[in-house]
Amino acid sequence: GENVEQHPSTLSVQEGDSAVIKCTYSDSASNYFPWYKQELGKRPQLIIDIRSNVGEKKDQRIAVTLNKTAKHFSLHITETQPEDSAVYFCAATGNTGNQFYFGTGTSLTVIP
Amino acid sequence: GAGVSQSPSNKVTEKGKDVELRCDPISGHTALYWYRQSLGQGLEFLIYFQGNSAPDKSGLPSDRFSAERTGGSVSTLTIQRTQQEDSAVYLCASSLSPARYEQYFGPGTRLTVT
Numbered sequence: 001g002e003n004v005e006q007h008p009s010t011l012s013v014q015e016g017d018s019a020v021i022k023c024t025y026s027d028s029a030s031n032y033f034p035w036y037k038q039e040l041g042k043r044p045q046l047i048i049d050i051r052s053n054v055g056e057k058k059d060q061r062i063a064v065t066l067n068k069t070a071k072h073f074s075l076h077i078t079e080t081q082p083e084d085s086a087v088y089f090c091a092a093t094g095n096t097g098n099q100f101y102f103g104t105g106t107s108l109t110v111i112p
Numbered sequence: 113g114a115g116v117s118q119s120p121s122n123k124v125t126e127k128g129k130d131v132e133l134r135c136d137p138i139s140g141h142t143a144l145y146w147y148r149q150s151l152g153q154g155l156e157f158l159i160y161f162q163g164n165s166a167p168d169k170s171g172l173p174s175d176r177f178s179a180e181r182t183g184g185s186v187s188t189l190t191i192q193r194t195q196q197e198d199s200a201v202y203l204c205a206s207s208l209s210p211a212r213y214e215q216y217f218g219p220g221t222r223l224t225v226t
Contacts, residue, residue: 001170006154034214043203043217044155089154098168100145100215102155 002027002094006103013080014111021088021106024072029095033066033073036089038105044089048075080110114138116218118204124224125194133189133221137206145207145215146179146189150200158202161187194225 003026013019025033034049050057050064050073057064061080066073077084090103117136125131137144146158157171161181172178176194181187191198201222205215 043219045217046214049214091155096168098160098162099157099171100155101157102147104154 002030002092002099002101004090004092004101004103006090006106008106009104010107010109012109012111015080015082017080019075019077019080019084019108019110021075021090021108022072023074023090023092023103024070025092025101026071027092027095028068028071030092032093033064034091034100035064035075036091036102037086038089039086047088077108080108082110082112084108085110116204116206116216118202118218118221120221121219122222122224124226127196127225128193130190130192131194131223133191133202133223135187135189135204135206135218137185137187137204138216139185141206141208141216142184143207143209144181144187145205146187147203147205148173148200149203149220155203158189191223194223196225199223199225 006023031052035047036044037047038044048059048062048064050066055066061078063076087105087107089105091100094101119134142163144161147155149155159179160168176192179189201220203220204218207215
């Protein structure tokens with residue numbers, strides 16, 4: 001099955017700086033890569049996703065890049081704010097398209 | 113509109129007892145997923161339902177775990193003879209169609225096995 005690795009496990013940045021979280025995957029058949037944000041005690045919520053036919057997608061301060069050749073994708077958050085503090089999870093679909101394989105999460109802290 | 117709901121929100125049970133966790137997906141969503149999230153860990157896939165097709169049970173950790181989805185809507189995850197290592201938050205998610213659209217998560221059921 002698919003194996004998704006996520007780095008770093010924790011990340012602290014000063015407010016206004018950028019944050020980058022990286023994920024790698026193993027199954028070249030994976031074709032959908034969502035990112036979820038989970039605030040403390042709350043449910044995961046989708047913040048951005050990318051499909052394998054595009055290399056980059058941007059939504060205001062958040063962007064995701066995908067390199068299918070290298071099998072890695074990254075989340076970029078610019079001009080970070082304290083409310084960006086949360087755990088972020090990446091995921092990939094694997095070859096069946098039925099399952100979502102999640103990374104182990106990155107705990108982001110934005111220091112005011 | 114109504115999102116994904118789960119019940120109970122918290123469940124404390126004694127080791128060896130059976131528990132049932134319920135998930136009500138968003139109306140019209142054909143795909144339903146169960147995940148387990150242990151403290152400080154990622155989401156572990158358990159089982160996937162799509163319409164009337166046979167479920168993908170490949171993530172269930174043991175034969176003590178089972179799930180049903182009746183009428184293509186409500187789903188129940190059953191854990192028999194609970195063990196302490198079953199303690200976790202169990203999350204349900206639904207999506208409009210399989211693996212192509214956003215998954216909407218429920219609030220989860222926090223299971224504690226004493």
